Each structure stands twice: as structure tokens, then as C-alpha cells.
Amino acid sequence: MTSPRPLRTDAARNRRRLLAAAADEFAERGLDASVADIARRAGVGKGTVFRHFATKDDLIAAIVLDRIDELNTAGERLLKAADPGAALLEFLTVAAHQRQQRDLSLLHAAGEPAAEVGRVRARMFHTVHTLVDRAREHGAVRADVTGADIILLMCAPNYVAGYVPDASPDLWQRYLAIIFDGLRPEGAHPLPHPPPPSP
Known part of the structure; x- marks a missing residue:
């Protein structure tokens, strides 16, 4: 099995931003935090969230x-x-x-x-x-x-x-x-x- 290709710099940056935003949302709102709120907090669209996390x-x-x-x-x-x-x-x-x-x-x-x-x-x-x-x-x-x-x-x-x-x-x-x-x-x-x- 081949290793996954490394993320481009901007994609890796978006992923880190999403993880930080999601961690903050879950800490504040619990597991009911929505993907839309996470995306808004990260400054990206919902589509970007789902490109990284299905x-x-x-x-x-x-x-x-x-x-x-x-x-x-x-x-x-x-x-x-x-x-x-x-x-x-x-x-x-x-x-x-x-x-x-x-x-x-x-x-x-x-x-x-x-x-x-x-x-x-x-x-x-x-x-x-x-x-x-x-x-x-x-x-x-x-x-x-x-x-x-x-x-x-x-x-x-x-x-x-x-x-x-x-x-x-x-x-x-x-x-x-x-x-x-x-x-x-x-x-x-x-x-x-x-x-x-x-x-």
C-alpha cells in the first residue's frame, strides 16, 4: 500500500485551522457543535471541511x-x-x-x-x-x-x-x-x- 501524498501547504494550513476550530467548538458546545459553525470559526466553507473529513x-x-x-x-x-x-x-x-x-x-x-x-x-x-x-x-x-x-x-x-x-x-x-x-x-x-x- 502506498503512503498518502503530503498535503499542499495551503491544504495543510486549512486542515490545522479546521482541527483547532473544531476543538474549540466542541470544547464550548459539546458534540452538538455543527460543521457549519466549525467552518465559520475556521474561516472556510463547509465544502472545505468535507474535503478534509468525510x-x-x-x-x-x-x-x-x-x-x-x-x-x-x-x-x-x-x-x-x-x-x-x-x-x-x-x-x-x-x-x-x-x-x-x-x-x-x-x-x-x-x-x-x-x-x-x-x-x-x-x-x-x-x-x-x-x-x-x-x-x-x-x-x-x-x-x-x-x-x-x-x-x-x-x-x-x-x-x-x-x-x-x-x-x-x-x-x-x-x-x-x-x-x-x-x-x-x-x-x-x-x-x-x-x-x-x-x-
């Missing part, structure tokens, strides 16, 4: 893929870092900051229309497990913390901060620091429950 489900899948790709790029870069503990903290910071920019957790309710979503997510989960393994082996996090624990904690700082009305946009940083301190081995007590299965 259905709204394809557009949703593209946003999810875009977000996971960002995390994969960051995670795979951090696998080469000299300090595994700092690398894990930086990855969690990237994940929390991405969520703070746009809360798109609602997209999970739309399902996963693209098989590619499952593939890139599995790649990200593998990266997270490797980051955690390295941090644990270097004594930077407690011995009973697993990759599955970290995957579940990735969105926690923003989830918690989301309960505070008119919260500072940087409030998530406080809860990320609390979470990461809880991962450290110093003063750790045995966890009362086994970890969940790995995704």
Missing part, C-alpha cells in the same frame, strides 16, 4: 489523533532524558497543560470511529509504561506505582481544578505537584489496593 466522526477522530500524537512526540523524546524522574514529571506536565488548553474529554463519548486511534493510543500507553519503568528503576517513584496508575492520573490535575469556580488557569499545577509528590518513594506507605490492569 463525516463529523472523522473530524472527531482526527482531533483525538492530533492530541495523542502530541503526547507521543513528547513521551518518546523524554525516553532519552538523563533524569527519568524529571522526564516523567515533564510528561505529566505536558499532558495536564494540553488538557488545560481545551477540555475535550467529551470526545470519548463519541466512540472511536478510526482504527488509527486505537493504534496510536496503544503506542502512547507503551511509552507511559516505559517512562514509569525507568523512573521506578532509578528510585524516582515508589516501587508499587505502575504505568496504569500514571495513565489514570494524567488528567487528574485539571479534573480536580475544574471543580473550582473561576479558578486560575494555572491551578492544575498545584494538584500536579501534590500528585507527583505522592509518587515519590520518600515516606511512602503501602498502597491499600492492587493496581488496575494495564490498558
Whole structure:
């Protein structure tokens, strides 16, 4: 199977603009956001949307893929870092900051229309497990913390901060620091429950 040809510069620019506009619309209006509103926000016609994405489900899948790709790029870069503990903290910071920019957790309710979503997510989960393994082996996090624990904690700082009305946009940083301190081995007590299965 041949690889798809790269998009022309203007087409690639339109695609990036559409993804950003769609992410903003979905964050503000939920999954009921219309293609017409997305096109208007991106400054293009509806036809341009459908030239890039045959259905709204394809557009949703593209946003999810875009977000996971960002995390994969960051995670795979951090696998080469000299300090595994700092690398894990930086990855969690990237994940929390991405969520703070746009809360798109609602997209999970739309399902996963693209098989590619499952593939890139599995790649990200593998990266997270490797980051955690390295941090644990270097004594930077407690011995009973697993990759599955970290995957579940990735969105926690923003989830918690989301309960505070008119919260500072940087409030998530406080809860990320609390979470990461809880991962450290110093003063750790045995966890009362086994970890969940790995995704």
C-alpha cells in the first residue's frame, strides 16, 4: 500500500485551522457543535471541511489523533532524558497543560470511529509504561506505582481544578505537584489496593 501524498501547504494550513476550530467548538458546545459553525470559526466553507473529513466522526477522530500524537512526540523524546524522574514529571506536565488548553474529554463519548486511534493510543500507553519503568528503576517513584496508575492520573490535575469556580488557569499545577509528590518513594506507605490492569 502506498503512503498518502503530503498535503499542499495551503491544504495543510486549512486542515490545522479546521482541527483547532473544531476543538474549540466542541470544547464550548459539546458534540452538538455543527460543521457549519466549525467552518465559520475556521474561516472556510463547509465544502472545505468535507474535503478534509468525510463525516463529523472523522473530524472527531482526527482531533483525538492530533492530541495523542502530541503526547507521543513528547513521551518518546523524554525516553532519552538523563533524569527519568524529571522526564516523567515533564510528561505529566505536558499532558495536564494540553488538557488545560481545551477540555475535550467529551470526545470519548463519541466512540472511536478510526482504527488509527486505537493504534496510536496503544503506542502512547507503551511509552507511559516505559517512562514509569525507568523512573521506578532509578528510585524516582515508589516501587508499587505502575504505568496504569500514571495513565489514570494524567488528567487528574485539571479534573480536580475544574471543580473550582473561576479558578486560575494555572491551578492544575498545584494538584500536579501534590500528585507527583505522592509518587515519590520518600515516606511512602503501602498502597491499600492492587493496581488496575494495564490498558
